[in-house]
Amino acid sequence: MNKPITNKVFIRSMRELHTWGGLVFGWLLFAIFLTGTLAIFEPELTYWMKPELRVSETTPIQSLTAADKKLRLFAPQAESWLIRLPQDRSPILEIVWQKDRKSHERYLDPQTDKVLKARQSEGGHFFAEFHTDLSSGKAGMWLVGLSSVVMLAAIVSGIVIHKQVFADFFRLRWRRNWFGAHTLGGVLTLPFVLMITYTGMILTYYFLMPLAPQLLYKNPSGIWADAFQFQDLIRANTPATLVPLEQLLPLAEEQLGKNNVMFVQVKNPGDRQATVTFIRRINDRIAAVGDRATFDGVTGQLLSTHTNWNPYVYAFRFLAGLHVAKFGGYTISWLYFAAGLVSCAMIAAGLILFTVKRRSRYAGASLAAEYGYRAIEALNITIVTGLITACAAYLWANRLLPVSLKGRAEAEITVFFCVWLCMLLHAFWRPPLQAWTEQLRIAAVLCTGLPFINALTTSIGLQNTVRSGDWMSAGVDLTAALLGVGMAFATKYINKGVNRWSS
């Protein structure tokens, strides 16, 4: 076999990989990228989806005192407590306790010492969860892991088969068709996509193939004992009074810095072997590591401080921090959001390109061939516009379902999947072009309508939030409306430019 032929075979198999891997995993990747992009604003979405939780600002010490009091009342015998002190982007005091292996959580208002009643909702966390495992556990996580591998393979094979797009990009020779949109978006987002895919991949494989913990540790708690250089104490079952937590806060702040405590964790409360751990916030540096200080829960003595991380552990958490983007405040969040949206558009353009290229080829083919092609087109529509509609419908469900409905959080998620299923049926029922524009129009209406339905059903409508400076809630309304207007324009553009673009 001589060289040119080998090369030709190589290019051809790279093209097959890019085309077919890109199509099948493109469906998964679009869903993963879109929900991941939304999950950047997980705290804001959760805050927006629980409009009952609005309290005025308090000091950490006041919050901790209130949480301590309530936890002693609600769960004196719990296995552990967790107190989440109010932070910039999650301003609500939350207490969680574990009892009989079950987790209970409440929101508190530190000013009045009252438990806040909020509607049940997964909030923005649903998007983050769908992003990590497609809401289907280990199997979903494997699909996500494989998708990350195929994404990197698609980048490599894409560069192999379309080398010239880099030159075209920098010579500003930008084609105004789907191929142009796909390659332009690809070149533009290449650094971001490489970074986000690789960091996501290592996080996924950390959970998928836990060979190191299995081979090197007898039980998983040993890992954390090693990582934090502190062995958890075992319950002694002799009662003892827990030291007031607010007394420990100044001591912890000596170790971790003023106003830096994010979590307070109490193990074995009410026992002689109780420990109180203060965990520092993670949002002021890239590496997602929480420095910690642990105190004896009875004597109040400092047992261990952990602020110097093993460089290997730190390196891993640095890459994890790059993925979850908790650092850099809103500037970084918006940059990630924008880059995520462009990546979604790039994937969507690739999916559309697949069908556009083959539209003429199937026209004269057999009936079966036509059906195969039709199914691919319908799935494209379901994945792109159908998912956008389902995400918007999830936010609508949060406002429209009765507040005190039983199993409300699950009902919202059911609405999400039902709407997605309806979009699938719709995509098969309508001719492709109509399905595209109609679904895009539904999504546009849902997104632009979000501020209105919000203003009608809650007290955090734009007229109130803008006046009171609650930009976390107003931001969700405004962003949704803006995206909705963008989609309305896209619908118009598709209708007008359908002939011009179908190259």
Added chain:
Amino acid sequence: MQLFTGETVRYIREALSATGQPQSAAFILRVLAAIFGGYALTYSALAALVLLLPLAPIEVVFVSPLFPGLIHLGALLWAFAAPTAWRAWQDIFVMTAVCSFCALAAWLK
């Protein structure tokens, strides 16, 4: 019954071929090599890595996840880049065998 099966197979083949690319057996073999061969290679290479890296256990736990995805990526790319599908299977199998041997040797040591 046989007629029905034959018809269904023909139908599916036509539906697939409609979208253009040749759906040869070789292509499917490459796909299988990429997914299952890739998984086997990733698993055995990771096991060898975990047991042979000269680092403290806690360091291995956090360093080892950096590699399996890339190993899987390499296997997947080779499954498609190899001159023939047979060659792809052969290479991935040999690599898996070598890695498993290293891992076993380190485990039994």
